[in-house]
Amino acid sequence: MLLCCCGSSALLAQCPAQIRLPYNSSWLPYIVVTDEGVTGTDIELIRKVLKDLGSELQLLSMPESRALNDLASGKVDLLFGASYTDERAKFAWFSKPYRHEANVVIVHPLVVQRYPEVTTKTAFFDLARRKLIGTFNPKGFYGAEFEQLKLQQPVQQRSVPIFDAEQRMALVLNQRADFTLADQVSVRLRFEEQPMYQQLVVLPFELYRADIHLMLSKKTVDAACVEQINQSLRNQRQP
Known part of the structure; x- marks a missing residue:
């Protein structure tokens, strides 16, 4: 292939021919897994970006x-919906942000009745440190303050780490946990689709707001490819 200093042919050569992306279950609206296939807002964005790059x-x-x-x-190449952390940056590139995410706290209404002060962020952290049983994604990042909290031994002993968001919501609904953490947009859609969860309470503050990135393996993707991904993401934002 003829390479030159500019033009699309040079750009296409910088990324792997195939980009491997793991998935497991639906996380509305970002990924929707059905018998017909896998779609969702993040998945469709990734498809558009990879089409720009000539990757499958x-x-x-x-x-x-x-x-x-x-x-x-290096067994997979790409993850989506990722917050930046220094630890992750040791093995992964981060794209430019492609959306923002706000994490919120969901509790059973009896928790609010028992601890009315829990509706403030300061009181929530105090109660989570001393009393409340939380369930959350053990690989998720919910901000530096919560990261420090969940490392405390009494909190670890009470916590219920579960990867599946549906299972975490069910634990709170069934009063086997006091709170869980989730993306604000995803929670709203889940409440609309599954009315049984509408009895739960979303506390009136943001636990953590962050830029959201694509993560790419440093084992299989080079910096030049990441720059082309960033250029494609910028193009997607243009009207």
Whole structure:
């Protein structure tokens, strides 16, 4: 292939021919898994980006518990919906942000009756440190303050780490946990689609707001490819 300093032919050569992306279950609206296939807002954005690059998307069904380790080892190439952390940056490139995410706290209404002060962020952290049983994604990042909280031994002993968001919501609904954490947009859609969850209470503050990135394995993707992904993401935002 003839290479030159500019033009699309040079750009296409910088990314792998296939980009392997793991998935497991629906996370509305970002990924929707049905018998007919896998779609969702993040998935369709990724498809558009990879089409720009001349790469093919290969979807791999696997448990979420494996995803970060497989990205670090180069068994998969790409993850989506990722917050930046220094630890992750040791083995992954981060694209420019392509959306924002706000995490909120969901509790059973009896928790609010028992602890009315829990509706403030300061009181929630105090209660979560001393009393409340939380269930959350053990690989998720919910901000530095919550990261410090969940490392405390009494909190670890009370916590119920679960990867599946549906199971976490069910634990709170059935009063086997006091709170869970989730993306604000995803929670709203889940409440609309599954009315049984509407009895739960979303506390009136944001736990953590963050830029959201694509993560790419440093084992299989080079910096030049990441720059082309960033250029495509910028193009997607243009009217």
